[in-house]
Amino acid sequence: MEKGKHHPIINFSDILFVYKFKEGEIKHHTIPEHTLLYVYSGELTVNYQSHKFLVKKDECIFLARNHNVWISARAADGVEFKSAFLTLTRNFLISYFRQIDCSILPSEKAKRMPEVMKLPNNLHMNSLFRGLVTFFMAWEKPTSQYMELKQLEGIKTLIDINARFCINLFDFVSPWKIDIQDFMSKNFMEDLTLVEMARYTGRSLSAFKRDFKGISDLSPQRWVTRRRLQEARRLMEENNKKVSDIYLQLGFKSYSHFSTAFKREFGFPPTHPQKEIEE
Incomplete structure (x- = not known):
């Protein structure tokens, strides 16, 4: 990590990202991994499809992987905007799921949580991100082991908020694999390639083509x-x-x-x- 106030992104082990927004600037983000976005100061607006979310100081929003959002930020109460993105990587989630206590999992009939959701105020989430701020404020890089602990903390906090987050986080296993028809119905206006459609629904290209034949005779x-x-x-x-x-x-x-x-x-x-x- 190299010091420099003008860098737009600070990357900590591909897990923690600190974005520097210009006042009023609107940025388009494709979210590649499940992400927790926390606001330290100022306020943030997240637009997803027809929904608009305002995230203020000490608030957090969940962004599901493989979705597109528009984000703008501004100062509030005379304090500049500061935030961080904590990603819950697929590989880490797979590793976590192998050791999970199955008693915490929701029923197979439970519905997944929204793809984008502002989270209720939570002391555990605040503690998680307050622990991280000391590193990027001091330009010190935390160890990979420390970042893994923070991912673990983020996963547990989401599941404590609502066990149905398991459906979003572990959508690589049955019975929670992403429903292709539901995904296509929600994202038909997005400019996605066939490879992206497959990846965004958690499938290989061949598996996606095979499963798609189950919902339509069309390509x-x-x-x-x-x-x-x-x-x-x-x-x-x-x-x-x-x-x-x-x-x-x-x-x-x-x-x-x-x-x-x-x-x-x-x-x-x-x-x-x-x-x-x-x-």
Whole structure:
């Protein structure tokens, strides 16, 4: 780790990250691992899909792995913004699960926690992050063993808050593997490659293709295109949205690409679909 006030990111063993935000700057983050984001001072806004979360001093938010969020930060009460991200890495979670007390696990019918969730105020979480702040404030790197202890503390604190976090954290095992149809329905507007779809649902590429055949005869790419077109039609018919307002939002690269795909799918151009139906 090299000292320098202008570095945007300070990385401690790929587990603890300290981000330096400019006032009012909005950053897009793809969350590669389950993450706890803690605010030491100032306040943070996290936008995820249609949800908006305000995280203030001494508050923490859970960000599930393989999701995209938009983050902006600002000073509050005259104090600059400071925060840290603690990642709960997949390898560490796998190791932890092998030794877990099965009595703490929720039932197989329990539902997973939200992908992004502001956590209730918790003394254990505050203690975890207050213990970390001394290191990056002094530009001292904690040992890998110490960081593993902090990951362990983070996992236990989440499970103490709600045992259903096990479903999110251990989604690499049955019965909690990520449901492909649910994932695709929530993320069809994201620009994901087939490899990313597989990785984000905790599968190899071959396993993803095999499992996807269980929900559709279409290829994953064709399924995404059809779902986007269905959403476009719904927005135009029910919400009276203009084509120019939605085609980019829905992931189409150009109007001509969208228009051609729409006409191929429904048999008429996207300008006034409802009118075409009535005629």
